[in-house]
Amino acid sequence: MSAYATTLTRVEDYFDRSATTVWERLTSDAPVSGVRATVRAGRDKMRALMLDQVPADLTGLRILDAGCGTGAMAVELAARGADVLAIDISPALVEIAQKRMPEGLAGRIDWRSGDMTDPALGQFDHALAMDSMIYYTSNDLAQIMGRMTPRLSGKFVFTLAPRTPLLMAMFRIGKLFPRKDRSPVMIPHASKDVQRAIHDTGLAGHLADVGRVNSGFYISNAFTFESQRP
Template identity: 55%
Template sequence: MTYEATRERLETYFDKTASRTWEALTSDAPVSRIRQTVREGRDTMRAELLSILPSDLTDARVLDAGCGAGQMAIELAERGANVVAIDISPSLLDVARRRTPEHLLDRIEYRAGDMLDPTFGTFDAAVAMDSLIHYDAADIARAVGGLTARLSSGPLAFTVAPRTSLLVAMWWAGKAFPRGDRSPAIQPHRAKTIQKSLKNKGFKTELTEHARVSRGFYISQALEARG
């Protein structure tokens, strides 16, 4: 499936099919035990990605690629960053705006669109948490290489689904029993596979592996990319 086709399916899923589910998941509302593990895993991963960036981001222009309900964007703004928060789901962006403290609204620009759109300009750093986990290695390499090329000095902190036996089994199960009402399947990858794809495409981007987070049904690998 092409990048564009996957992106269209994700837009439908996050903006229509499951927008209320994700609004609840990213709040303090009660959720099922399984979804609670996902919430805890995402909280842990968000902290891990933030640890890759400087603690003081005063006046830095930072991209939050796939900002969802705005949790990452708010924390970046609290560090002093001017955040461009991009997401394909207008409904989740509405949630993000409602949740953003008033004193931070002038530091966060919420925009609907493609996180790879070059018209958003250049940045000092970027974060892409669970925004690329549905794509194949070639598309991830193009995205990471393209985003890294638009950074002036800082890193791109992002996640992939690690290639574990559990995630590979879940991926094959999803292919065997597809359902139209859920998001495209998560695609597990090894960091070295993405690094090889970056090199093959001519990017000088170098990847560094950081912590892997595993909480119940949430499994994700933090990576750092620098040009």
């Protein structure tokens, strides 16, 4: 089994068997602890930052929400007029997302469970992947982009954990969740290492760092990648 497939299986196991309830609560309006409240606030800021990278009016565009989780990003994309395919490796999270979808957006979001890199998903104008690539090595990230960007006419907007001393210290302390709820190993990255890995695969394009969100125990960087076509 490849490194990518091994990590994918571990992430699926985490969300479907260990932390579904935790993430359902974290992504709702329910009261949470102070630490988790900083994560919730940070995720809200990051979602807004990522949405700023695509047009405000998405009418007529087909958008991929890659790693849709409980559906907040997909709902906002659909509200802007997009035809959204929202996919997550965790069927349990997709089920929560479907239940939360506003009635007025029925038919605008196609909910799926599976691998976000599956070529059978078809072509898209843009793709957004919020916190769904944070568990992968630079080589895996390059392979993911190599599978996805040929099917994109526009931007691939995604997040990674930045390689900072503070984040590494917080990660080692491991106070974000109780031990039984902790996620698979998150891999911090420097943008130059990701760019090098992309270059080594032969994939031509521009990687841009578009901003960082620091909110307590949530620290994440947003990037865009646009491939260069002949």
